[in-house]
Amino acid sequence: MKLSREEKEKMPREKLRRLGVETLSEVELLALFLRTGARGKHVMTLATELLRHFDTLSQLMSADWSEFEHIEGIGVAKYCQLRAIAELSRRCYNERLREKQGLYSPDLTREFLKSQFTGEDREVFMAIYLDSQNRILKHRRLFSGTLSHVEVHPREIVREAINVNAAAVILAHNHPSGNAEPSKADKMITERVVSCCQLMDIRVLDHLVIGRGEYVSFAERGLI
16 A cells, blocks of 8 residues: 555654654654655655765764755755754753763763764864762863864863862863874873873873764773
8 A cells, every 4th residue: 555645754753652762763763853855755765865965863963054055855944953953962961961970981971072072063172070989070161173173281171170179080072074083192182181180189081082973082092
């Protein structure tokens, strides 16, 4: 039996209601969010084409308006919705960290950092300040740079740690290029920050470099 357009568009909704949201594919989730397709194009087809065009869901959610301008079926309203849902996700992780008050899970830390860097087209360096029980005191974006470089001042990192009476700090920055492999400059600045923190008896637990769909942990590699 051939399904009508309306019946096809209801399929992800019915699947969600019967089996749960976790059973939906990325295409189905995106189609559910978009609600409608374009003229002569079913919403599932539009969702599939969008994911193929941007390669990953992360790149889709963080793309600029200029990358959507010529895609039929995506107007300003849908673009704004996509950016809004990405921002809601970032704020959700902020709330989870405030509620848990501790970085007890490496996965939670990485997901939080990914949410913070979503949509950034330049390198941003941030620090998460912790007490002696690894409970979060504060997290702050400290420095912002260019597409491939950010200037970091260890003194500012230590000054903020002293201000909040932190016992430890987790460093993090993004690579907008997508490749999370640390550069020579990344390693050098990490060594400088660690040395400055040691003078004040502040532990640097890790430095995470976040790319697109990948990350590198200095601690896991034995670089800290």
